[in-house]
Amino acid sequence: MDEGRDHPPAAGSGPPIAAGTRLSPVQEAWRVYVRHEQRCAGCRGRDGRCAESTRLWQAWQELDGEVRRRLRGA
Numbered sequence: 001m002d003e004g005r006d007h008p009p010a011a012g013s014g015p016p017i018a019a020g021t022r023l024s025p026v027q028e029a030w031r032v033y034v035r036h037e038q039r040c041a042g043c044r045g046r047d048g049r050c051a052e053s054t055r056l057w058q059a060w061q062e063l064d065g066e067v068r069r070r071l072r073g074a
């Protein structure tokens with residue numbers, strides 16, 4: 001199950017991340033979410049977003065919110 005692995009990233013998805021670059025947990029969560037959407041037939045369909053995509057998006061939101069709270073509290 002690794003279909004789509006060679007697909008180029010969609011336009012507008014940002015610059016490619018160099019191999020070996022260390023991502024923050026937020027960046028990593030976002031990348032996982034974007035990568036899922038690029039590969040998932042359900043997300044490309046007319047229903048827009050599948051349950052897995054929603055879960056990944058929420059995981060990113062939680063991480064992002066946590067970082068923002070931490071920055072505010074610092």
Ligand SMILES: [Zn+2]
Pocket residue numbers: 036037040041042043049050051052053
């Ligand atoms: Zn999906």
